[in-house]
Amino acid sequence: MSGKVPMTKEGHDKLTEELQRLKTKDRHAVVKEIETARAHGDLSENAEYHAAKEKQSFIEGRIQMVEDKLARAEVIDVSKVPREKVVFGVTVVLENEETYEKIKYQIVGEDEADVENGKISVTSPIARALIGKEPDDTAVAVTPGGKREFTILEII
Numbered sequence: 001m002s003g004k005v006p007m008t009k010e011g012h013d014k015l016t017e018e019l020q021r022l023k024t025k026d027r028h029a030v031v032k033e034i035e036t037a038r039a040h041g042d043l044s045e046n047a048e049y050h051a052a053k054e055k056q057s058f059i060e061g062r063i064q065m066v067e068d069k070l071a072r073a074e075v076i077d078v079s080k081v082p083r084e085k086v087v088f089g090v091t092v093v094l095e096n097e098e099t100y101e102k103i104k105y106q107i108v109g110e111d112e113a114d115v116e117n118g119k120i121s122v123t124s125p126i127a128r129a130l131i132g133k134e135p136d137d138t139a140v141a142v143t144p145g146g147k148r149e150f151t152i153l154e155i156i
Contacts, residue, residue, distance in 0.1 A: 004074040006088050006122060007109035012075045015111060019066045022059055030056045069111065082154045086130040088122050091156040094130075097138070097149035104156075106132075126150070 007015070030052055037049035039153035086092050091106040105120045107130070120127050129141035130152065132144035139150045 003072065005069050005072045005109060005111075006074050007069075007112060008077055009075055011109050012070070012073055015066055015073075019063065019070065022066065023065050026059050027056075027063070030059055036046055066085060084134060086133050086152065086155060088131075091118075091121055092130060092152060093096035093154040093156065094139075094150040095153055099149060102153070103150075 017081050031083075033052040034049065034056065035050050035110075040046055040048065043049050056058055074087050078113045081087055083090060086107070089109055091104060094103045094105065095101070096103060104118050105126070105128045106118060107122050108119045110121045110123055112117055113124070122131075126139075126141040126142045126148070129139040130150070133152050135152050135155060137152050139152065141148050141150065
């Protein structure tokens with residue numbers, strides 16, 4: 001992969017913690033699982049051994065992916081982001097034009113997205129529709145659930 005990966009400081013810290021855990025705890029635990037499974041004898045019919053090897057492969061792949069993202073990270077200080085327009089890192093208060101429901105989202109990097117906690121990926125349809133807009137503008141997002149319109153009430 002190439003190109004910078006935008007993320008907040010909080011997102012960068014979480015990835016760094018995950019990498020540390022993967023390297024210091026998860027990697028060592030799976031090696032022990034493999035050793036224990038090997039002790040059970042015939043590896044060709046040893047389900048525990050194959051499961052542990054698969055888990056090891058997943059952990060090593062995840063380590064590589066996280067290291068790559070951290071190496072390409074462009075950490076954005078959200079406290080220094082301008083608030084006149086919707087840009088990466090801001091929190092925006094919206095009103096759904098159909099339901100008149102008020103929604104608050106922070107626009108974050110892909111790995112930080114957590115809709116349940118009001119964090120949407122900068123690459124999501126809603127975020128893409130909001131980027132560059134100002135308060136009182138209407139944004140139209142084409143989502144998997146259909147076209148949705150939002151009025152931007154406030155940029156925090």
